[in-house]
Amino acid sequence: MTGQEVQYIKEAVEEGHLSGNGIFTQWCQQFLESRLKCNKVLLTNSCTAALEMSALLLNIKPGDEVIVPSFTFVSTALAFVRQGANIRFVDSEETTPNIDPLLIESQITHKTKALVVVHYAGVACQMKRIMEIAQKHNLFVIEDAAQAIDSYYQGKALGTIGHLSTFSFHETKNIQCGEGGFLAINEPLLAERAEIIWEKGTNRAKFFRGEIDKYNWVDTGSSFLPSDMQAAFLKAQLESIDTIQKQRIHISEKYEHLLNPLVLKKKIKTLHIAKDATNNGHIFYILCRDLEERTALISHLKEANIQAVFHYLGLHNSPFIKRSQTPQTESFYECSKYADTLLRLPLYYELKDQEVVRVAETILDFYE
Structure with a gap:
């Protein structure tokens, strides 16, 4: 606890906007975009939710294959299994629990759609080699950076290298708000649809920005937003x-x-x-x-x-x-x-x- 969490929650209550995408949500998203130097950030109610958004955003469907490290939390695989994907697991490196890049290509088939890597303990996977493999085989890369806030690889923040990245603000993490997380969208072409999926399949966020005169149901999605009270707590943590x-x-x-x-x-x-x-x-x-x-x-x-x-x-x-x-x-x-x-x-x-x-x-x- 940094000391400002309760004060900011009080301010959120007084503001009168307790649901998602209020002033504290927007502050946290802008802070993280600036800190990480990434294209777009969307706060979520967990890292699991951010992974589920990734699976929706990449149109993972039954029959697709997704490569995942075996040494990870269940959410890393579950988000894609829920969409019907078959998971191809890869062993860890000898020196770290991270995915072994030398074993990835043996699991790639014509059905492979995406590769998920996990930065265990906040220590970077071999991202240069991994991105080369992904480019060679035309695969999307999702960084599961649940444990990797404010960690770097070759001078770049983890979570800014893959096409999509997911982070956790669970109470066990360095920065926390009880339950929470965010999706970092590094591929600009995915940003607009990510926001629609985030807002239950509607273009509601555009409406609130005054970009359209009414919003509608335009795509798939779910309720992935945390409340602004969670974001208020999170602001105090991010400031410290x-x-x-x-x-x-x-x-x-x-x-x-x-x-x-x-x-x-x-x-x-x-x-x-x-x-x-x-x-x-x-x-x-x-x-x-x-x-x-x-x-x-x-x-x-x-x-x-x-x-x-x-x-x-x-x-x-x-x-x-x-x-x-x-x-x-x-x-x-x-x-x-x-x-x-x-x-x-x-x-x-x-x-x-x-x-x-x-x-x-x-x-x-x-x-x-």
């Missing part, structure tokens, strides 16, 4: 983004320094960030040597009143996918490795230095 980011990156770097002795002894690994990528302080994770060790470490930390948690299970192995789609024969070795060994350490804005030290010392104690 530099302060929040500085503190979160400080915590991440402190963990890295304190745990480096275990890295040097090859007892753990920590998050890998390539030279052309940045760390936005979203997640700090360590990799244990196997599942048994991680389970024991979680118990050891819990005894010290420290909550550390694992993360995704591979979607390729989920009950729903096994039940509803043709199984893939690939091994997904790296994805399984991250599912079994990755452990996220406490990281949030209010975390004090002495608490970071206590977490690190407890981990050092475990390995000693």
